Amino acid sequence: MQSDLVAALDIGGTKIAAALVDGGGGLLARAQRPTPAREGAEAVMGAVGEVLAELSGSPMWGRVTAVGIGSAGPVDASAGTVSPVNVPGWRAFPLVERVGEAVGGLPVELVGDGVAMTAAEHWLGAARGHDNALCMVVSTGVGGGLVLGGRLHPGPTGNAGHIGHVSVELDGDPCPCGSYGCVERIASGPNIARRALENGWRPGPDGDVSAAAVAAAARTGDRIALASYDRAAQALAAGIAATAVLVEIDIAVIGGGVAGAGDILLAPLRRALHRYATLSFARRLTVAPAVMGADAGLVGAAAVAARRG
Amino acid sequence: MQSDLVAALDIGGTKIAAALVDGGGGLLARAQRPTPAREGAEAVMGAVGEVLAELSGSPMWGRVTAVGIGSAGPVDASAGTVSPVNVPGWRAFPLVERVGEAVGGLPVELVGDGVAMTAAEHWLGAARGHDNALCMVVSTGVGGGLVLGGRLHPGPTGNAGHIGHVSVELDGDPCPCGSYGCVERIASGPNIARRALENGWRPGPDGDVSAAAVAAAARTGDRIALASYDRAAQALAAGIAATAVLVEIDIAVIGGGVAGAGDILLAPLRRALHRYATLSFARRLTVAPAVMGADAGLVGAAAVAARRG
Numbered sequence: 001m002q003s004d005l006v007a008a009l010d011i012g013g014t015k016i017a018a019a020l021v022d023g024g025g026g027l028l029a030r031a032q033r034p035t036p037a038r039e040g041a042e043a044v045m046g047a048v049g050e051v052l053a054e055l056s057g058s059p060m061w062g063r064v065t066a067v068g069i070g071s072a073g074p075v076d077a078s079a080g081t082v083s084p085v086n087v088p089g090w091r092a093f094p095l096v097e098r099v100g101e102a103v104g105g106l107p108v109e110l111v112g113d114g115v116a117m118t119a120a121e122h123w124l125g126a127a128r129g130h131d132n133a134l135c136m137v138v139s140t141g142v143g144g145g146l147v148l149g150g151r152l153h154p155g156p157t158g159n160a161g162h163i164g165h166v167s168v169e170l171d172g173d174p175c176p177c178g179s180y181g182c183v184e185r186i187a188s189g190p191n192i193a194r195r196a197l198e199n200g201w202r203p204g205p206d207g208d209v210s211a212a213a214v215a216a217a218a219r220t221g222d223r224i225a226l227a228s229y230d231r232a233a234q235a236l237a238a239g240i241a242a243t244a245v246l247v248e249i250d251i252a253v254i255g256g257g258v259a260g261a262g263d264i265l266l267a268p269l270r271r272a273l274h275r276y277a278t279l280s281f282a283r284r285l286t287v288a289p290a291v292m293g294a295d296a297g298l299v300g301a302a303a304v305a306a307r308r309g
Numbered sequence: 310m311q312s313d314l315v316a317a318l319d320i321g322g323t324k325i326a327a328a329l330v331d332g333g334g335g336l337l338a339r340a341q342r343p344t345p346a347r348e349g350a351e352a353v354m355g356a357v358g359e360v361l362a363e364l365s366g367s368p369m370w371g372r373v374t375a376v377g378i379g380s381a382g383p384v385d386a387s388a389g390t391v392s393p394v395n396v397p398g399w400r401a402f403p404l405v406e407r408v409g410e411a412v413g414g415l416p417v418e419l420v421g422d423g424v425a426m427t428a429a430e431h432w433l434g435a436a437r438g439h440d441n442a443l444c445m446v447v448s449t450g451v452g453g454g455l456v457l458g459g460r461l462h463p464g465p466t467g468n469a470g471h472i473g474h475v476s477v478e479l480d481g482d483p484c485p486c487g488s489y490g491c492v493e494r495i496a497s498g499p500n501i502a503r504r505a506l507e508n509g510w511r512p513g514p515d516g517d518v519s520a521a522a523v524a525a526a527a528r529t530g531d532r533i534a535l536a537s538y539d540r541a542a543q544a545l546a547a548g549i550a551a552t553a554v555l556v557e558i559d560i561a562v563i564g565g566g567v568a569g570a571g572d573i574l575l576a577p578l579r580r581a582l583h584r585y586a587t588l589s590f591a592r593r594l595t596v597a598p599a600v601m602g603a604d605a606g607l608v609g610a611a612a613v614a615a616r617r618g
């Protein structure tokens with residue numbers, strides 16, 4: 001029997017997904033539970049235990065050599081703990097130890113969800129072949145991860161690449177993180193919608209006030225909707241440019257629901273990058289949409305466990 | 310005869326310095342010329358040739374195994390060229406090749422001056438023993454470099470850590486680099502002095518309008534002078550915090566003439582870091598003054614050549 005699979009866990013505020021992943025990134029068996037995010041620590045761990053139990057019922061389980069976890073952050077990979085903002089029952093929860101017990105002592109690797117998505121895009125997606133890359137998810141929040149010198153750079157605690165909380169307006173609006181003018185405070189989906197509403201945009205008869213509805217309005221030429229995406233693009237561009245001057249990346253890969261707006265976001269983003277990424281070594285930077293989709297977290301967690309990211 | 314020395318070159322807009330450096334960072338022989346910064350490419354290279362010729366007259370020259378260069382930026386280590394802003398005669402000047410010819414084919418390593426200073430502080434200075442560090446020079450400009458995972462991170466072109474051109478005010482004042490609201494545009498010595506003068510600060514009878522004179526006024530309690538340093542500290546803190554959330558550093562080392570203001574800069578900087586470095590993994594960050602002084606560029610260039618940074 002071959003020993004060539006890893007088990008991957010993707011832990012978010014709404015669902016806990018797991019899969020057996022082969023050496024080519026294929027998902028061979030899957031399990032999923034809603035995250036009991038408002039319950040206590042053991043209830044959430046119970047859901048993790050259930051998806052692992054389901055996977056371990058697979059005849060392929062004996063081939064599993066390691067477990068990779070990508071979790072909503074913050075995480076602390078050095079301590080093996082997680083404290084996801086949207087799962088208040090877990091604070092410094094010893095997830096690596098608990099998962100290790102549940103899988104009979106297999107090695108367990110933990111990274112933040114932005115780092116996991118980055119590992120997937122670098123292994124098999126839009127950042128493949130790029131030695132220095134920033135990958136990001138623009139959605140309800142803004143997260144990310146880095147590839148430096150050809151290798152995933154999770155940082156000592158597994159949180160590196162956390163571009164959503166780079167401040168690009170030092171006198172800007174307070175961010176829930178405690179800082180001011182963070183990229184996420186300007187460019188996340190809820191903030192794109194909030195800004196459009198504040199500036200007078202009104203939803204259609206369906207009452208949809210999501211960032212996707214603002215994007216639809218922008219596609220019809222609505223100026224307020226376009227301006228809200230432009231502002232988000234500026235903040236993202238300033239954050240990407242900051243990353244480029246700090247660590248020299250040659251590509252920024254952008255995924256997540258807000259990136260689904262396509263050129264409504266990407267066209268002003270490319271324009272804004274010319275404004276902020278001006279140094280010779282930062283000007284070569286390109287922007288590409290993510291390609292790994294909803295399974296990026298699982299594939300990336302597998303890549304980390306198999307050291308393929 | 311031992312083969313244990315490297316030759317180091319520190320190339321700036323005002324002087325070209327060189328030294329033979331031993332395995333402990335000791336400078337055993339030195340040479341220096343003013344940079345003929347307003348002359349043509351060959352005149353500047355002539356000055357480099359002179360300092361190398363002077364060093365090669367040393368009886369120790371036969372022990373030299375490699376040459377390290379730290380140069381004012383931008384540099385392109387991948388192409389072996391330099392284009393220092395303050396040396397207009399050098400644009401994409403093939404410095405690595407020309408120095409290689411001058412030293413009979415010894416290996417030559419090139420990095421930016423901020424990266425060289427970082428190598429020195431990591432090898433023998435304030436960042437020693439830190440696996441993840443940002444070192445910066447706050448002076449006429451603002452430069453820097455990174456240590457990641459225990460190793461110098463020059464980036465593919467040798468410019469990584471260029472914190473002076475991180476934008477922390479996306480609608481801020483235009484920076485000579487072409488971007489807006491850069492850390493350097495707010496926190497460099499000339500900008501500290503400019504802001505104080507614009508806000509009504511007046512120099513003493515000696516007419517000194519340098520950042521050091523503003524620091525002296527701040528020490529006597531001058532509110533405008535204090536406010537100008539506070540603003541510089543905020544910009545530096547936002548840039549340092551951005552670095553911490555992007556790559557996870559645990560120390561920021563600050564050198565250069567402006568850092569000579571001591572607590573006039575460092576006290577508000579530490580306060581501002583609490584404001585901007587809020588995520589759990591960024592809060593552990595400390596700030597320390599640089600200790601390697603004026604020889605940091607030479608010691609760091611030697612460290613790079615000897616792969617000790």
